[in-house]
Amino acid sequence: MKTAFTARRLYTPTEELPNPLVVVEDGRVARISSRPAAATPADTALVDFGDATIAPGFLDIHVHGGAGLDVMRASLSELPRFGQFLSVHGVTGYFATTVAAELDATYAALERLANAIEKSTQPNGGKPAARPLGIHLEGPFLSHKRRGVHPPEYLVKPTISIFDKLWQAARGHVRMLTIAPEIPGALEVIAEASRRNVCVSIGHSDAELPIALEAVKAGARHATHTFNAMRPLDHRNPGIIGEVLSNDSMSADIIVDGIHVSPEVVKVFLQSKGPERAVLITDAMSATGMPDGRYQLGPIQVDVADGRATANGSLAGSVLTMDRAVRNVTKFSNWTLKDAVRAATLNPADAVGLSGTYGQLVVGSAADFVVLSPEGGVLKTVVGGQGF
Ligand SMILES: [Zn+2]
Numbered sequence: 172m173k174t175a176f177t178a179r180r181l182y183t184p185t186e187e188l189p190n191p192l193v194v195v196e197d198g199r200v201a202r203i204s205s206r207p208a209a210a211t212p213a214d215t216a217l218v219d220f221g222d223a224t225i226a227p228g229f230l231d232i233h234v235h236g237g238a239g240l241d242v243m244r245a246s247l248s249e250l251p252r253f254g255q256f257l258s259v260h261g262v263t264g265y266f267a268t269t270v271a272a273e274l275d276a277t278y279a280a281l282e283r284l285a286n287a288i289e290k291s292t293q294p295n296g297g298k299p300a301a302r303p304l305g306i307h308l309e310g311p312f313l314s315h316k317r318r319g320v321h322p323p324e325y326l327v328k329p330t331i332s333i334f335d336k337l338w339q340a341a342r343g344h345v346r347m348l349t350i351a352p353e354i355p356g357a358l359e360v361i362a363e364a365s366r367r368n369v370c371v372s373i374g375h376s377d378a379e380l381p382i383a384l385e386a387v388k389a390g391a392r393h394a395t396h397t398f399n400a401m402r403p404l405d406h407r408n409p410g411i412i413g414e415v416l417s418n419d420s421m422s423a424d425i426i427v428d429g430i431h432v433s434p435e436v437v438k439v440f441l442q443s444k445g446p447e448r449a450v451l452i453t454d455a456m457s458a459t460g461m462p463d464g465r466y467q468l469g470p471i472q473v474d475v476a477d478g479r480a481t482a483n484g485s486l487a488g489s490v491l492t493m494d495r496a497v498r499n500v501t502k503f504s505n506w507t508l509k510d511a512v513r514a515a516t517l518n519p520a521d522a523v524g525l526s527g528t529y530g531q532l533v534v535g536s537a538a539d540f541v542v543l544s545p546e547g548g549v550l551k552t553v554v555g556g557q558g559f
Pocket residue numbers: 233235268309454488
């Protein structure tokens with residue numbers, strides 16, 4: 172069946188198209204044009220979103236949970252409810268993100284998540300739900316000094332053998348690895364993970380500048396929640412952040428909730444990474460979308476009050492949603508909604524090697540998109556051409 176969608180404008184997101192006509196067939200974009208140039212094909216139902224903007228669905232490459240569910244603990248049957256929660260906030264695809272936990276519990280969680288990823292390719296006739304597209308291992312190869320709330324007893328020295336066990340448990344669905352490059356053994360794991368097309372992201376790290384450079388040489392090409400859980404920037408001894416901000420071949424992500432990083436420093440980050448390489452993440456945990464209280468982040472107990480998630484006084488993930496992150500970018504900087512959308516769509520897809528199918532609206536891409544108000548509010552989310 173073919174469906175055509177129209178609205179006031181479309182962000183591809185690199186281009187803006189007025190009066191777009193997006194023809195969708197079998198869950199994919201079959202054609203994109205401006206309406207006056209092409210009438211709706213006769214055998215096609217037309218859905219008109221009026222004054223709104225169509226943009227690619229948001230991708231969240233660092234999310235631990237939401238709606239009361241934690242991705243390391245949720246069952247296969249519960250995960251679609253998490254996906255539905257994400258889609259309400261404009262997300263159509265995500266990387267289920269682990270935290271440092273007991274290795275056997277991690278392997279079991281990875282097997283469950285691999286099942287969910289393989290199942291998500293099947294059509295779901297019901298409500299739109301963001302699809303798990305891969306796994307992000309945030310740990311266990313993190314710096315003790317910059318571990319944040321990751322439990323110290325579960326941090327592990329990087330070895331190719333442990334990385335391979337994690338990889339096998341996840342049946343190859345590991346798409347992203349956050350690692351501290353200064354730990355002995357890390358550079359070998361960075362090289363091996365890169366060979367397997369994993370996006371290696373440096374983070375939870377106390378690295379000096381030369382080690383950050385070594386990590387990039389070994390294959391690291393991204394940075395995890397820039398500024399948070401990192402050796403702070405010193406203008407004479409810049410450390411890891413000096414490399415992350417100055418290396419134009421690296422992308423980097425940031426939590427734009429106004430709590431993890433001040434709005435002024437968010438602006439500095441956006442100026443240095445630019446609209447091509449800045450990536451928005453939420454780092455959201457299970458309390459997202461829920462009332463204040465006590466929640467789980469993997470094995471970690473987290474208290475949430477007034478929008479802050481903490482464990483023993485340290486920030487423990489966020490309760491940010493991706494639509495709010497996008498709007499915050501337009502508030503904290505002079506970026507347009509189009510550029511802010513790019514940082515939540517094409518840029519994460521480029522960073523993790525998925526931009527052929529996700530993160531942009533072009534012929535052949537997944538028909539995953541969000542319908543936005545002029546202020547960036549989510550009016551509708553469509554996944555695989557379904558859900559309007
Ligand atoms: Zn995280």
